[in-house]
Amino acid sequence: MAFDTTDILIAEVTGDGVDEFVTAVDGILDEAALALGRPFVSERVHIRASAPDGTMLGGLVGARLQGWLYVKLLGVSEHARGRGVGAKLLAAAEDMARNDRLAGVYLDTFEFQAPRFYLREGYAEIGRLPKTGQAPQRIWYAKTFDDSGSDT
Secondary structure, three states: OOOOHHHOOOOOOOHHHHHHHHHHHHHHHHHHHHHOOOOOOOEEEEEEEEOOOOOEEEEEEEEEEOOEEEEEEEEEOHHHOOOOHHHHHHHHHHHHHHHOOOOEEEEEEEOOOOHHHHHHOOOEEEEEEOOEOOEOOEEEEEEEEOOOOOEO
């Protein structure tokens, strides 16, 4: 397909076409990674924390990807915070990662959310997106495992 760069059209995708668009972009990335011998084989992870009566206390959403477990979301309901729910969710994810012989777990949080929590749980800071204007700092953390399955 021949085209001149001045002919390229750029537009935001909204509405009904978003899901199809995301699938198409994923396909482009998957194809490129496969060509480099690093296919994006991703398996989603969903972990729920519930009270004995079934009330949802919190949850973790992530994915096994490229030898790591990525935690995309970790949320604990307001009435359950400070009671160990987040630590139990994170420990369950870490156990999954160890059982799957993954390198470790990584995640990010904003400075106003839970940086102290992740440090307390043994995570090391691996990067920051600085605060600018009204946009808060975003901080990335990781916990790696050695071959024996213990933390390093």
